[in-house]
Amino acid sequence: MPAQREVDEATIRRRIERIVEGIRAKDLEGLRRLYAPDVVSFDVEPPLQHVGVEAKLKNWMNAFTFFQEVDYEVRDLALTVDENVAFGHCFGRLSGTLRNGTAASGMWVRATFCFRKIDDEWLIVHDQASVPFDMASGKGMTDLEP
Numbered sequence: 001m002p003a004q005r006e007v008d009e010a011t012i013r014r015r016i017e018r019i020v021e022g023i024r025a026k027d028l029e030g031l032r033r034l035y036a037p038d039v040v041s042f043d044v045e046p047p048l049q050h051v052g053v054e055a056k057l058k059n060w061m062n063a064f065t066f067f068q069e070v071d072y073e074v075r076d077l078a079l080t081v082d083e084n085v086a087f088g089h090c091f092g093r094l095s096g097t098l099r100n101g102t103a104a105s106g107m108w109v110r111a112t113f114c115f116r117k118i119d120d121e122w123l124i125v126h127d128q129a130s131v132p133f134d135m136a137s138g139k140g141m142t143d144l145e146p
Helices: 004-025 028-032 053-066
Strands: 035-042 067-081 085-098 103-118 121-130
Touching: 004 028, 004 067, 004 085, 004 103, 004 121, 028 053, 035 053, 053 067, 067 103
Parallel strands: 035 121
Antiparallel strands: 067 085, 085 103, 103 121
C-alpha cells in the first residue's frame, strides 16, 4: 500500500492535469474548483498580485477571450509534498489559435504552485507565473525554451 505522501503527490499531479484540461476546455467552473477562495496569484499580467478566486478566474477569462482554441503544456513538473502543504514548479506554455485564425505558439513561463490541504482537499493557495528579464533593457525574455 502506498504511503500517504505518495497518494497526496499523485492527487496533486492529477490536479495539475485538471488545470491543463480546464484551460484547454476554457472551463472556468472546473478551474474554480482547483483554487482556494483566498488564492493569491502573481500572474504575468498587472497588477503585481491578484487576490481571490474571482480575480484569478478573471485572468483566465481575459486569456480565453484572445483564443478560439487554446492549449496549455506543462514540462518538468517537480513537487514537494508534506502533510498539509505542498509546492511545485514547472514550465508552462499557453498557446493556440487566436480569434482571427492566427496560430500563436505562446511563450514559456516559469510556474510555481503552492497547495494546502483544506477539508481533505488539495487546493491552490498561491501561484506565480514569470518570465526572466534582460537587466540591460528591462524587457522580459519571452523567447526562451526549457
